[in-house]
Amino acid sequence: MLQTQSNKSSFFVKRPILFVIVVEVLLLIIVTVGGAIATIKELDYIAAIWVSFTPIALILVIYLTWKRKWGSLGFQSLSTITKQNWLYHLPLILVLITISLKGFEDLSVSKVIQFVSFTLLVGFVEETVYRGLILKAMLNVGVKAAVITSSLLFAVTHALNMISGQDLANTVVQIVYSLLIGVVLALLMVRGSNIYPLILFHFLHNLIQFLGPEATGVTYFDVIALVILVIYSIVLIKSLNKKTIKGSIAA
Structure with a gap:
């Protein structure tokens, strides 16, 4: 879909870097306020995310x-x-299979429904913000800038887990992991310009993580997933050509 003249003259296009800063700052403000409300009300982690992500x-x-x-x-x-x-989307299934090998907890139907609705909300919000608004805005600067910026901001947002008391090793792995996922999903967006498969993957990935056993450290499955993502990123980078890049910018 070609941009209209009004879109070409929009703030989204004319000031992409400033637009991205505004979006990220607003996101962090809303999440912080939501977290503060959840703390005051003594809500659990999932309830805190609902409070933050629903208005977003x-x-x-x-x-x-x-x-x-x-x-x-x-x-x-x-x-x-x-x-x-x-x-090019098929390796996403391999990542999902790998993390699912950790197993699943014995949960009630109501708990599963809670996790499904929660992870679907997160998948929609985060993909729309990072692979939608931020990536598309930064494509007006360049593909490298778009992929790097959207992926770094995605990883930085997940780095906030360090504040929650999580040990340093797990936090570093989580940041690297989220950075690689950000790169892969950004590159897939550049290639295909369709966000639905990314939202579905994000939703299923988070759902599997929440349905699985409580994390006690870095596992072999985490390492395998990291290796898959590294190789996946390299393949996607090499697959890009001028025609693909031009099409993603025009979309």
């Missing part, structure tokens, strides 16, 4: 509808994804 989701829906940006941010029919690009 509503703001995103209103903004994207008002600015008519759903299509330009990748909310398009799955039929727009070519067979070749579907093949």
